[in-house]
Amino acid sequence: MTTPLAEVASSPSTLRAFLHGLPGVDRVGADARAAMLGTRSIKTTAKKQAIDMAIGMVDLTTLEGADTPGKVRAMCAKAVRPDPADSSVPPVAAVCVYPDLVATAVEALAGSGVKVASVATSFPSGRSSLEVKVAETRLAVAAGAAEIDMVIDRGAFLAGDYLKVYEEIVATKEACADAHLKVILETGELATYDNVRRASWLAMIAGADFIKTSTGKVSPAATLPVTLVMLEAVRDFLTATGRKVGVKPAGGIRTTKDAIKYLVLVNETAGPDWLDPDWFRLGASSLLNDLLMQRQKMATGRYAGPDYFTLD
Amino acid sequence: MFEYAPAPESRDIVDIRPSYGLFINGEWVEPQGEERHKTVNPATEEVLAEVAWAGEADVDRAVQAAAKAFPVWSAMPGAERAKYLFRIARIIQERARELAVLETLDNGKPIRESRDVDLPLVAAHFFYYAGWADKLSYAGFGPDPRPLGVAGQVIPWNFPLLMLAWKIAPALACGNTVVLKPAETTPLTALAFADICRQADLPPGVVNIVTGAGETGAALVDHPGVDKVAFTGSTEVGRLIARSLAGTRKKLTLELGGKAANIVFEDAPLDQAVEGIVNGIFFNQGHVCCAGSRLLVQESVAADLLEALKRRLGTLRLGDPLDKNTDIGAINSAEQLAKIRELSEAGEAEGAERWSPACPIPDRGYWFPPTLFTGVAQSHRIAREEIFGPVLSVLTFRTPAEAVEKANNTPYGLSAGVWTEKGSRMLWMASRLRAGVVWSNTFNRFDPTSPFGGYKESGYGREGGRHGLEAYLAV
Numbered sequence: 001m002t003t004p005l006a007e008v009a010s011s012p013s014t015l016r017a018f019l020h021g022l023p024g025v026d027r028v029g030a031d032a033r034a035a036m037l038g039t040r041s042i043k044t045t046a047k048k049q050a051i052d053m054a055i056g057m058v059d060l061t062t063l064e065g066a067d068t069p070g071k072v073r074a075m076c077a078k079a080v081r082p083d084p085a086d087s088s089v090p091p092v093a094a095v096c097v098y099p100d101l102v103a104t105a106v107e108a109l110a111g112s113g114v115k116v117a118s119v120a121t122s123f124p125s126g127r128s129s130l131e132v133k134v135a136e137t138r139l140a141v142a143a144g145a146a147e148i149d150m151v152i153d154r155g156a157f158l159a160g161d162y163l164k165v166y167e168e169i170v171a172t173k174e175a176c177a178d179a180h181l182k183v184i185l186e187t188g189e190l191a192t193y194d195n196v197r198r199a200s201w202l203a204m205i206a207g208a209d210f211i212k213t214s215t216g217k218v219s220p221a222a223t224l225p226v227t228l229v230m231l232e233a234v235r236d237f238l239t240a241t242g243r244k245v246g247v248k249p250a251g252g253i254r255t256t257k258d259a260i261k262y263l264v265l266v267n268e269t270a271g272p273d274w275l276d277p278d279w280f281r282l283g284a285s286s287l288l289n290d291l292l293m294q295r296q297k298m299a300t301g302r303y304a305g306p307d308y309f310t311l312d
Numbered sequence: 313m314f315e316y317a318p319a320p321e322s323r324d325i326v327d328i329r330p331s332y333g334l335f336i337n338g339e340w341v342e343p344q345g346e347e348r349h350k351t352v353n354p355a356t357e358e359v360l361a362e363v364a365w366a367g368e369a370d371v372d373r374a375v376q377a378a379a380k381a382f383p384v385w386s387a388m389p390g391a392e393r394a395k396y397l398f399r400i401a402r403i404i405q406e407r408a409r410e411l412a413v414l415e416t417l418d419n420g421k422p423i424r425e426s427r428d429v430d431l432p433l434v435a436a437h438f439f440y441y442a443g444w445a446d447k448l449s450y451a452g453f454g455p456d457p458r459p460l461g462v463a464g465q466v467i468p469w470n471f472p473l474l475m476l477a478w479k480i481a482p483a484l485a486c487g488n489t490v491v492l493k494p495a496e497t498t499p500l501t502a503l504a505f506a507d508i509c510r511q512a513d514l515p516p517g518v519v520n521i522v523t524g525a526g527e528t529g530a531a532l533v534d535h536p537g538v539d540k541v542a543f544t545g546s547t548e549v550g551r552l553i554a555r556s557l558a559g560t561r562k563k564l565t566l567e568l569g570g571k572a573a574n575i576v577f578e579d580a581p582l583d584q585a586v587e588g589i590v591n592g593i594f595f596n597q598g599h600v601c602c603a604g605s606r607l608l609v610q611e612s613v614a615a616d617l618l619e620a621l622k623r624r625l626g627t628l629r630l631g632d633p634l635d636k637n638t639d640i641g642a643i644n645s646a647e648q649l650a651k652i653r654e655l656s657e658a659g660e661a662e663g664a665e666r667w668s669p670a671c672p673i674p675d676r677g678y679w680f681p682p683t684l685f686t687g688v689a690q691s692h693r694i695a696r697e698e699i700f701g702p703v704l705s706v707l708t709f710r711t712p713a714e715a716v717e718k719a720n721n722t723p724y725g726l727s728a729g730v731w732t733e734k735g736s737r738m739l740w741m742a743s744r745l746r747a748g749v750v751w752s753n754t755f756n757r758f759d760p761t762s763p764f765g766g767y768k769e770s771g772y773g774r775e776g777g778r779h780g781l782e783a784y785l786a787v
Binding site for chain 1: 313314315316317319424428579580581582583584587588627636637733753754
């Protein structure tokens with residue numbers, strides 16, 4: 001890291017040299033570390049703490065072609081009051097919708113403190129011109145989105161055109177104005193952990209507030225080792241620049257057990273400072289009910305059936 | 313702050329008898345002498361059980377039993393011997409949780425390691441050598457390799473059950489019978505293994521277990537009825553054994569100490585190298601003969617690596633070994649703790665800089681925090697002598713040739729680790745390092761199919777793999 005970070009993106013070659021100069025990731029070792037952290041045994045008070053922490057970090061998400069204002073309003077109600085039977089359950093961090101539904105969500109969540117996030121930039125493929133992506137971002141922000149989840153151009157990244165990816169992120173960040181920018185790397189398509197680390201740094205240098213694993217439309221989506229690599233990247237980026245960036249694994253996290261594994265990973269990789277909805281989110285929709293069910297189990301000692309939890 | 317609540321493994325699953333005799337000829341027998349020894353839980357200093365100290369007469373009985381069983385066992389078709397070994401392997405798997413808890417109680421190692429590393433490997437060794445029992449003619453030692461006879465085996469306290477498996481599984485597969493002496497501080501899993509032999513209906517006398525300390529071991533090694541001696545332990549004792557066996561017809565294999573180099577190049581996968589260093593020296597509290605106790609790091613990345621390593625050490629969890637979240641358990645004995653302290657103080661006195669993370673130490677039991685020494689030179693005692701504890705000496709180098717030179721500049725040669733993303737350099741290094749095992753971008757990985765053993769003062773002979781058969785066959 002001899003080039004000052006501000007000049008790293010001054011040309012395609014300096015950017016390339018910087019990204020390829022990052023320490024490599026040994027896949028076997030990273031997988032083993034993630035698997036080891038997955039065996040931490042979180043019970044009793046720690047589990048209770050973890051469940052409430054995880055609920056407060058959920059980005060409740062609906063990203064279907066069939067989404068309607070009714071569906072979004074119902075989800076917003078759930079976001080504010082996840083368990084109607086228990087007012088001690090904290091609200092989730094945000095709801096995440098397509099740009100055309102932002103206004104509906106903003107209205108439904110007014111005054112609740114739950115943020116509205118929107119996937120812009122030709123989600124989920126990212127295959128459009130920069131003008132279209134920026135315009136879409138502006139629309140979502142104008143409609144009231146506090147957070148923008150953008151996708152990177154994986155084609156450009158894999159072709160080695162890092163500067164194009166960089167410039168798109170910079171332009172989108174500018175279009176975000178005050179909104180937070182989460183950059184989706186779509187790690188399932190980047191294939192190698194070396195690429196995940198490079199893409200993480202690329203996004204952070206370009207100004208991302210958050211780096212996010214996946215759209216949820218590509219398999220594999222979030223995995224523990226990929227999240228481990230990203231957590232190492234934000235940790236090292238903070239050391240190098242003094243700027244803190246958040247991490248959001250998304251897709252495929254369905255159970256409380258999985259969610260707790262992610263929290264352990266955060267705790268022991270980036271550190272406890274990241275265990276906060278401002279710095280760590282879980283992109284999930286079906287996770288919430290399992291968290292509620294486990295929470296109730298811990299409070300009452302028994303499981304209620306799935307019919308005791310709402311489906312919105 | 314996310315505090316993990318204690319997650320202790322229940323010890324109710326183990327049934328420890330107040331007192332144990334010796335396991336000879338398939339029976340529990342009382343020793344002839346009166347002397348007994350207490351085995352304690354090093355994490356709490358609680359007495360777990362009393363075990364017999366076998367004298368010469370007891371050892372003689374055990375060797376006689378083994379000699380009597382040898383003609384029957386060795387004449388058995390390999391496929392039949394394999395059935396017994398497979399049965400033992402399956403019983404070990406079925407009783408894995410019990411054995412893991414027992415090992416942790418007696419040894420002080422974290423349950424995470426006894427459960428996830430030791431026991432799976434123990435079962436794997438029996439399975440692996442069970443597979444060889446009927447294929448000895450195809451092992452490359454001639455069409456009809458013969459067993460040696462009675463094997464006298466002496467094992468250490470760092471991996472009590474795993475070292476038992478490394479010794480007993482190949483010996484039995486080849487048709488030998490066995491008298492085994494476990495370490496005096498960790499006899500309980502070997503005694504539990506005696507029960508497993510009975511459960512597997514192993515013919516009497518094929519496996520005999522005598523407990524005791526150095527004198528018992530000496531009596532076994534020197535017994536004229538023993539045809540083969542296998543020893544794992546300190547170089548000092550290994551030397552004594554080699555001396556006493558010189559000129560006899562007995563075959564000998566020794567697996568002794570080490571002072572392994574873990575070599576990190578500037579292009580290494582940094583985060584995985586940090587994990588590998590931690591695993592190399594803090595695994596099993598550093599009670600590992602092949603531990604990566606000398607970190608050789610290229611000067612250009614030394615500062616970054618040390619910072620990352622210190623940060624990582626801050627997350628290690630030291631405490632109750634039965635807690636599933638514990639990373640570092642107790643030091644096995646007061647004597648060992650004293651030795652680690654003595655060498656660490658020598659390190660400071662010689663001018664190296666000592667560092668440990670802030671880490672609460674329990675009031676009772678034998679504990680030593682994970683410790684780093686920086687500014688270490690090759691001439692320091694902590695760079696030469698085996699500490700056998702959670703103490704890492706950090707040295708630097710400038711070129712690959714210097715790394716090889718420093719790594720080989722030790723009386724030992726058991727293992728080494730190389731961290732680089734450059735394959736050609738990895739191969740170049742591996743062919744020049746004088747060590748029995750060279751790990752590439754990993755450390756402390758074991759597998760029954762892979763031979764293990766040393767150069768120079770780390771001993772001779774190989775255990776594991778096809779090579780491991782050779783020590784138990786007349787070839």
